[in-house]
Every structure is written in C-alpha cells, then in structure tokens.
Amino acid sequence: MALSKKTLIHMFETMNRIRLFEQQLQEFFAAGEIPGFVHLYLGEEAVATGACSALTETDMMTSTHRGHGHLLAKGGDLKLMMAEIFGRQTGYCKGKGGSMHIADLDLGILGANGIVGGGGPLAVGAAFAAKYKKSDQVALCFFGDGASNQGTTQEALNMASAWKLPLVFVNENNGYGISCPQCKSMAVVDIADRAAAYDMPGVVVDGNDVLAVHEAVSEAVKRARNGEGPSLIECKTYRWRGHFEGDACVYRCAEELEEWMAKDPIPRFEAKLLESKTLSKKDVAAIKERIAKDVDEAVAFAKESPMPQTSALMDDVYA
Amino acid sequence: MSEKTYLQALNDALRQEMERDENVFILGEDVGQFGGCFGVTQGLFETFGEERVKDTPITESAIVGAAGGAAVAGLRPVAELMFVDFIGVAMDQLFNQAAKMRFMFGGKATVPMTLRMPQGAGIGAAAQHSQSLESWFMHIPGLKVVIPSTPYDAKGLLISAIRDDNPVIFLEHKLLYGISGEVPDESYTIDIGKADIKREGTDVTIVATSLMVHSALDAADKLQAEGISAEVVDPRCLQPLDSETIVNSVKKTHALVIAHEAVQFAGPGAEIAAMVAEEALDYLDAPIKRVGAPFCPVPFSPPLEQFYIPDSGNIVEAVKRIR
Numbered sequence A: 001m002a003l004s005k006k007t008l009i010h011m012f013e014t015m016n017r018i019r020l021f022e023q024q025l026q027e028f029f030a031a032g033e034i035p036g037f038v039h040l041y042l043g044e045e046a047v048a049t050g051a052c053s054a055l056t057e058t059d060m061m062t063s064t065h066r067g068h069g070h071l072l073a074k075g076g077d078l079k080l081m082m083a084e085i086f087g088r089q090t091g092y093c094k095g096k097g098g099s100m101h102i103a104d105l106d107l108g109i110l111g112a113n114g115i116v117g118g119g120g121p122l123a124v125g126a127a128f129a130a131k132y133k134k135s136d137q138v139a140l141c142f143f144g145d146g147a148s149n150q151g152t153t154q155e156a157l158n159m160a161s162a163w164k165l166p167l168v169f170v171n172e173n174n175g176y177g178i179s180c181p182q183c184k185s186m187a188v189v190d191i192a193d194r195a196a197a198y199d200m201p202g203v204v205v206d207g208n209d210v211l212a213v214h215e216a217v218s219e220a221v222k223r224a225r226n227g228e229g230p231s232l233i234e235c236k237t238y239r240w241r242g243h244f245e246g247d248a249c250v251y252r253c254a255e256e257l258e259e260w261m262a263k264d265p266i267p268r269f270e271a272k273l274l275e276s277k278t279l280s281k282k283d284v285a286a287i288k289e290r291i292a293k294d295v296d297e298a299v300a301f302a303k304e305s306p307m308p309q310t311s312a313l314m315d316d317v318y319a
Numbered sequence B: 001m002s003e004k005t006y007l008q009a010l011n012d013a014l015r016q017e018m019e020r021d022e023n024v025f026i027l028g029e030d031v032g033q034f035g036g037c038f039g040v041t042q043g044l045f046e047t048f049g050e051e052r053v054k055d056t057p058i059t060e061s062a063i064v065g066a067a068g069g070a071a072v073a074g075l076r077p078v079a080e081l082m083f084v085d086f087i088g089v090a091m092d093q094l095f096n097q098a099a100k101m102r103f104m105f106g107g108k109a110t111v112p113m114t115l116r117m118p119q120g121a122g123i124g125a126a127a128q129h130s131q132s133l134e135s136w137f138m139h140i141p142g143l144k145v146v147i148p149s150t151p152y153d154a155k156g157l158l159i160s161a162i163r164d165d166n167p168v169i170f171l172e173h174k175l176l177y178g179i180s181g182e183v184p185d186e187s188y189t190i191d192i193g194k195a196d197i198k199r200e201g202t203d204v205t206i207v208a209t210s211l212m213v214h215s216a217l218d219a220a221d222k223l224q225a226e227g228i229s230a231e232v233v234d235p236r237c238l239q240p241l242d243s244e245t246i247v248n249s250v251k252k253t254h255a256l257v258i259a260h261e262a263v264q265f266a267g268p269g270a271e272i273a274a275m276v277a278e279e280a281l282d283y284l285d286a287p288i289k290r291v292g293a294p295f296c297p298v299p300f301s302p303p304l305e306q307f308y309i310p311d312s313g314n315i316v317e318a319v320k321r322i323r
C-alpha cells in the first residue's frame, strides 16, 4: 500500500506525541500533581495511530478509560487534554471530566469512557446516525480484550452487523484486563474469531506494527463506507505500565514485559522510515524535539491555568 | 479486641465466614491474586484457592446473575463490584432476577447472596466512579441495603449479610477503608435493620450514614462547643430501616437533620424525613433539614469535588438554621 510521505510522517509524529505525552503524565502523576486515576497507553501507540490515520476528521470514534492515545491520534489538542487531566478550568471538559472522560465532538471524539464496554453501543448509535443522514461518516470503536467480554460489546457487534452499519470495531488486545490474563477470561485465543458469530470479517494484526494496523483498518473503513457493514480488527499489543499508575503489577512477570518492550513500535517504524529514506536521522531528531516542545508548552499551559470556580458546579447538568 | 481498619474488618469477616461455611465463595473482577480493587479480598485467594475466590471476566451482568443463580442453587456467594457505579451494567440481574425470585416463585426460592460495592466521592475518580446510589437499592422490594460507617459495624454487618437468606446490598465507602477502630478478633454479628446511636444528645437528632456519620460526629463536637447537644443516629441499614430508633430520638430532641452523600433530591433522606413526618410530626419543633449532595454528577477537579461532598460545616449550618 503506497502511503504518501506526508501521511507516514504524520503517523510517526503522532506515535511520538502519544509517547511523550504519556511519559510526562507518568512523571506528573508520580509527583502527585494529577488527581484521580491515570491509565497510560505506553507501548500501544501503533494501534491508535494506525487506526485513526485511516479515518477522516469528520469520522467518529468512541474511546476507553485508556483513551489519551486515541484522542491524540484523532487530532485532540495537547493543551486542552493536558489541562483537563490536571483538573483545570481551561481543559476539554472544564475540569469536570478528567482523564477518563475527555471528548471533542468537533473531531468526532465521542468521549473516553470510564465504563468498560460502554463505548460499543454508543458507536452503534453514531454509525446509525451516519447511515441515517447519509453523511458518509464511519464510526470506530476502540475496546480492550477485557471489554470484549461485556454483554454491551457483544450486543453492539450484533446490532451493527444486523443493521449493516458503517462501524469498525478495533480491539486492543494487550493481554490483560487489570490483573486478569486473557487465558482466564475467555476460551478463545483470537478475539477476532468472534466476528464469525456476527457474520462480519474478523482480522488479527500485529498491533505493534503501525502500518499493519493502518492497512487492516483502512480496508474495514472502505467496506464500511461502501455500505458493506462492520468489521472487527484485533490488534495484538501490550501495555508497558501497570493497569493504572501505582499498580504494582504482581500478576505478570518481568520477562514478558521485556519481551514486549523489545518490540517497541516506535523505533520499529522509525527504522522503516529511515530505511526508505522517508526521513533522515536529522529529521527524526527535529520531529522529536518539536514534539517535546509542544508537550512542554501543554504542561505549562495546564499548570498556569486556574482551577474551576465552585460557582460553575451546577452548570451543564442540563442543556 | 484489637485496632483494625475498616478494610481489615471486612477481610476478617470474609475469612471467618469462608472458614465456617464451605458454601461461601467470592466472585468478582481481580478479587484473586490481585486482592480486589481496594484490597478487601487480600490473602483470601492464597488461603482458599481459585475455586472459592473466583476472578471473573469484566462482565458485571454475569457476576451478579451468577451470584443469584449460585445462591438459588445452594451456595452463599459474596460478589464484589469494583465500584457501585458498575451496577448499571448488571441492573436487570439484580433488580428483576435476584431481588424478585423468592416472591415470584411463591416463596420457593431462597437467594442468600451478598453484593459488596464501594461507593462515594473523594478520590478524584469523576462522575462514573464516585456515585452514592443507595436510594436505587432501597426502592426495590426483595433487597436489603446495608451501609456501615465503622470498622466494628463493617465486620458484624458483613457476617450477618453473608448469613442472611436474602440478596443483601453491602455498600462500603472508599474513604472509610483506611479508618481504624476497635474490632473483636472473633466472629460476631450485628442485626440487619438495627440502628446505632453513635453519640447521645438532647437538642437535635442527626441521622447520618456512611462517611457522613463521621462528619456528623465532627459537627456534633463543633455544636457542643456552642452549647447545642446533638444526637447522632446511624441507621447502618436503609432496608430494613430502623424507624423506631430514629423516631424515639426525634421524640427526645424535637429536631431532625439528615445527612448523606447521595444526591439530596429523592435520596435516602427523603424517605427518612417522610417517615418521621408521618410518625412524629407533633414532636418536631422545627422543619426537618436535609444535607445531601447537589443535583449534579460528581465533578473531577479537586476544588469542585470537595465543594460537592457535604461536610461537617454543612451539617452545622443545617442544625443552626433550626436550633
């Protein structure tokens, strides 16, 4: 598949933006500067990036509790995200939502979600709206291996298929739902196998290969736009950090983590781009430097922003 | 007797009931080696093994439904949901299945299950992980609703809940897990439906639940300094509700303030206020006052969240308006 140089570079930037954003969050959370929970996406950057780069800006997306990567890949604003995660008035949700509830309706981001399996039915509704309005939009639903066991997810798969909706289910199989390994929560090895039950294509891809994810999701998006209905893409990947920051991770071994860290999706893509001369080493350094600056600016913006006023508490309960 | 945290008291109760009755088993997400979302099941997997401390997939509907099914089939399940908010996923299995089986089947079924769920705000967990939902459960015939405020109550009530032959909703508060108090080492029970007077007083009755019991005690100290003697009544269970203890207290003090963290509108205070109005209106010298959360979802940002949660200041203020 011939991707334009511009697209390839954009994907590379996106992966690095997610990486750096998350590394900063890791530090600030450890320093006690971020309230609530933080679920980091480190190690899974290729999934969000590959999938969202197959969408247009008007396409829609539902996210999960581990949503920062999805949001950034869909075009989310670094500053507004950072400010929200820091609980500031200037954040995406005016400080009322926090890490797990960031949304940007203008970018088709229908929200991160604190409820595991909450996104599937919402994505069905969004895809239905697109079909109903003949808008040519596609909806994409990110969900974890854990979420794949929720009734809501299975119900969404069924309904999307029965109604032939323009919907792409992207499963991020990182092997664990908090401490529960996949082998203890389901009998199948490939979640993509479940697609057969709903008569839709089910594809397994290497979730640490951004191009493989992009290709599979692009194919599914094409089908969706052609009125051929939903698809299920399972991306095999791994989360480097614990389920949440502060998780001691007693349930998995160091070797497993090392093995996966050696499959870091970013240097892997970088090597490809260097080899094909899409980028030079100098370009790479410049990109990383620029992103570091952007992230620093976002942090500064967040920290300088005021906390919300208590007088705003009752705003936005109703329209 | 020894000093234990609320969390240890709950863990004690589970361990002792599992030792006593092999029909008791635990199920829920990450309750095994991980020890439970907040650590309540810590160590039980190591003692009782995988068959009795069952990690489930992330499927609340199946967890609650399986507890109901296992209960009707002769076991005594103790199910855990990580946060009360997730009961939304499992509502039908709780409200239409477990709660109604006995009645619908003409008394033939017995459903001895316990459903433990932490609730409450205060840890920056935002709107989908911070709610106080007790009034949902109080409203469903067939369920019992237990809401302990101290380590002592937590242990005795959890043991009673496990031994109870009905579905019991057991609501813990995240901010209470770390508080400590005197807790007997041996097993003991506390009657479900029996309120406790946490502090005696003569000028006003404050009925408070869960975390608000501690705010009410704090408020009572402050009021004492100003010459107002407050009696703090902790119902401990909202269904069945110990109306007798509450009404007797109001008959003594002639004034009532009710404090809970649930949203004030249609919260548990509405039922308590109505019950007192029906049974003891003539004894009241002043209108009943309620202290509850505002009618909005729980906000994320710390200053907003702190403002949202009712505190002892709000309780003092409510008392002063009527006393």
Ligand SMILES: Cc1ncc(C[n+]2csc(CCOP(=O)(O)OP(=O)(O)O)c2C)c(N)n1
Pocket: A065, A066, A114, A115, A116, A117, A143, A144, A145, A146, A147, A148, A172, A174, A175, A176, A177, A178, A243, B029, B058, B060, B082, B086, B089
């Ligand atoms: C309905 C519901 N149940 C449980 C939880 C607690 N919880 C949050 S994330 C999570 C694990 C999700 O696993 P998975 O879907 O595989 O996503 P991952 O964390 O691996 O990205 C759990 C159990 C929740 N937020 N919502």
